[in-house]
Amino acid sequence: MFRLCIAILLLAVAPVLDRSARAQGMAPAETVMFKSLSGEVITGRLFLPPGAGPFPAVVGLHGSGGYAPAHDRWATRLTASGYAMLLVDSYTPRGYREIVSVGLQTIPVELRVKDAVGALEYLQTRKEINPKQIAVLGWSQGATTAVAATATMRQALIAKTAPHFAAAVALYPRCNQYMTDAQPVGDTPLLVLMGAADTVTPAAACDTLFDAWLSKGAVVSLIVYPGQQHNFDFTAPTTAMLDRAQPIADPPALSPSWTPVDDAELRALSFLDKRLGLDLGAGSVKSPLYVNGNPAPSGNLGVVR
Numbered sequence: 001m002f003r004l005c006i007a008i009l010l011l012a013v014a015p016v017l018d019r020s021a022r023a024q025g026m027a028p029a030e031t032v033m034f035k036s037l038s039g040e041v042i043t044g045r046l047f048l049p050p051g052a053g054p055f056p057a058v059v060g061l062h063g064s065g066g067y068a069p070a071h072d073r074w075a076t077r078l079t080a081s082g083y084a085m086l087l088v089d090s091y092t093p094r095g096y097r098e099i100v101s102v103g104l105q106t107i108p109v110e111l112r113v114k115d116a117v118g119a120l121e122y123l124q125t126r127k128e129i130n131p132k133q134i135a136v137l138g139w140s141q142g143a144t145t146a147v148a149a150t151a152t153m154r155q156a157l158i159a160k161t162a163p164h165f166a167a168a169v170a171l172y173p174r175c176n177q178y179m180t181d182a183q184p185v186g187d188t189p190l191l192v193l194m195g196a197a198d199t200v201t202p203a204a205a206c207d208t209l210f211d212a213w214l215s216k217g218a219v220v221s222l223i224v225y226p227g228q229q230h231n232f233d234f235t236a237p238t239t240a241m242l243d244r245a246q247p248i249a250d251p252p253a254l255s256p257s258w259t260p261v262d263d264a265e266l267r268a269l270s271f272l273d274k275r276l277g278l279d280l281g282a283g284s285v286k287s288p289l290y291v292n293g294n295p296a297p298s299g300n301l302g303v304v305r
Helices: 002-023 069-080 109-123 141-150 152-156 203-215 260-276
Strands: 029-035 041-047 055-061 084-089 129-139 168-171 190-195 220-225
Touching (some): 041 069, 055 069, 055 109, 069 260, 129 141, 168 260, 190 260, 220 260
Parallel strands (some): 055 084, 190 220
């Protein structure tokens, strides 16, 4: 009887949670479970655009602090732009809400790569998703995981027959810990967005690494925003919604009305549009993948490599 009461309570609460999400302007999400390549069952929340699909999709990987409201904002804005997004929860199923207080090796990048590819395999089974148009986007430890899942180091972690992501977006990864110039990202296009004032995952380490990757012909882009720290995108953007007609400046031209958060979100959308082959028709944003050899600009301009 007790279990029945719990089941009835959950059924009663679920629609309320959905209405709350809509009331706050967020897309409603479906809670899903899938198997990591580690063999463990992992949970996530799947956001779907309106319609039947099949949609391009993005696997979202949180940082070492676990869930943050900014993750839902990214999912909502990408969903409004025609993308599905699966926000993976690598911590809660393993008994943690965050791992900053217990050490990042508690749930290391090597394990999270298996979660990411497990999420990719799960999305490929969903009829609403185009199985050939799935990218990965991560924050901090999740960003490091996104890069690792596309770099050649993945070959030491998972089977060579495992599917590959079509593109990767990494917000402030730890370039000096898991990646070397001998482990390029191969054929997977990669966009990295970082803050120049980030002391947790310094941009300088990525800058050095990207020089080596670019020399090997890798399809990579590094954007460094002046004065920005770790988790810079957790601040709310100034724009109400992403607008594909908004031109993208290289390097980024920032102002009080066009912040690094605005630029990062639109730049990521443009990158995904281009790399996942989304047919946008007239008014689509076409930005160069990277601008190599730009001198470090002054003022409010970002650095593009």
